Amino acid sequence: MKALPEKKIIELADKGRDDVAKFLKQLIVIPSMSGQEAGVIEQLRVMMKMAGLARVRIDRLGNIIGTLGTGPRVLAFDAHVDTVEVGDLDAWEANPFEAVEKDEWILGRGAADQKGGMASMLLAARILKEIGVPKDMTIMFVGSIMEEDSDGLCWQYLVKEEKYKPSWVVLTEPTGLAVNHGQRGRVEIEVSTFGRSAHAAAPDQGTNAIYLMNPIVDAVRKLGRKLKDDKRLGKGTVAITDIRSREASLCAIPDRCTIHLDRRLTLGETAETALEEITCLPEVKAANAEVVIPDYSVPSYRGLVYTVQKYYPSWILEPAHILVKAAMQTSKTVVKKKAKLDTWNFSTNGVATMGMFGIPSIGFGPSEEKYAHSPEDRCPIDHLVKSAAFYALLPWVLNEMVDAGEKDQVPDFGSSGGAGGEEIARGESEAGEKE
DSSP states (O other): OOOOOHHHHHHHHHHTHHHHHHHHHHHHTSOOBTTOOHHHHHHHHHHHHHTTOSEEEEOSSSOEEEEEOOOSEEEEEEEEOOBOOOOOGGGOSSOTTSOEEETTEEESTTIIIIIHHHHHHHHHHHHHHHHOOOTTEEEEEEEEOSTTTSTTHHHHHHHHTSOOOOSEEEEOSOOTTOEEEEEOEEEEEEEEEEOBOOBTTSGGGSBOHHHHHHHHHHHHHHHGGGOOEETTTEEOEEEEEEEEEEOSSTTBOOSEEEEEEEEEEOTTOOHHHHHHHHHTOHHHHHTTOEEEOOEEOOBOTTSOBOOEESEEOOEEOOTTSHHHHHHHHHHHHHHOSOOOEEEESSOOTHHHHTTTTOOOEEEOOSSOGGGTTSTTOEEEHHHHHHHHHHHHHHHHHHHHHIIIIIGGGSOOOGGGSOOOHHHHHHHHHHSSEEO
16 A cells, blocks of 8 residues: 655645745735625635646635545535624734734634634645645535635535535634534524504503513523533533614614524534424413524625525534544644544534535634634644645545545445536536636
């Protein structure tokens, strides 16, 4: 069996240290909040070409996909390139869009969550272009959009509309260089109460929808204490994150009140079970409240509206799976210490790849989860280098494991499943915008 090119990959990753830091800075300085990713996607088109990816395309929603190789085993690396807003600028150590380098860290919005992962993917692509891709593999490098507003929407579009369904997916969200193999899911739920409007000078002539909501708020808080726990993913949670009312004026009794729930789902919990828990609350029934799971229906930066329900399933990939074993071996090689297996507390595009479509997925990425969505958003340059080495080496380790007899763990999606290398190549010449 041919020796793995691990020494060469690590050497090339170390040599690319300055370049991968530069890649991240080039991405950070372009603001790219959800729905506003046009500039960063155009920059990535140029950067992917410069990294040596011969096939680069932007789909109709606005995701960018670059590929190497034409083998039947398809490994996809995903980095969402949208970010959240910056919040209070006074809380930042430096301008969040200046991409400041300090003490071997890169600071700025998206450094951790998660343009760092994309920067490492670009260096990995350059390394694989130089050393080659295993002959049976196709590597996809995906810059996905709108994840911050609707986790997994991009991959719902890629799988359902673009007909991509890779054999495996690596999510490059921050993991602190651990191998993450699962996460809690979530569902958004809205509860509305309905009253009767009246002049605020005569409140007894109306029915205040806010007062009708009060006992429901307390009931939801108490429900959170009784939710299911799982030793691997943790406890289910529920939080009221918004409350609003509708009134004719501030001098009128509100005739509608709505609360928004962020319901985190552990294993065994679904949208249906979470919805039933709320609808069955005596306080909800007494108020005759409406309980719904809202849709996400917002145009992408390309103007396409792809409506999805705001339900994002939990998922976990068993440690015995070939992808987890390959990732653990690769991590030990590039990080140079015992690999750590972990899960995320937050949500990722894995809600679609693994949670909805059953595509085996793991995570490995630079920086740490604690910096995401915070004014401390930052990424260590050393993590960028090690992540790039991980992404370049994993295809070789995975391919070797399959050749060694673990093929029964490669998902067989049949005729409905995803394009192998040749089909991907054809799709890039026939669908969407291309270079």
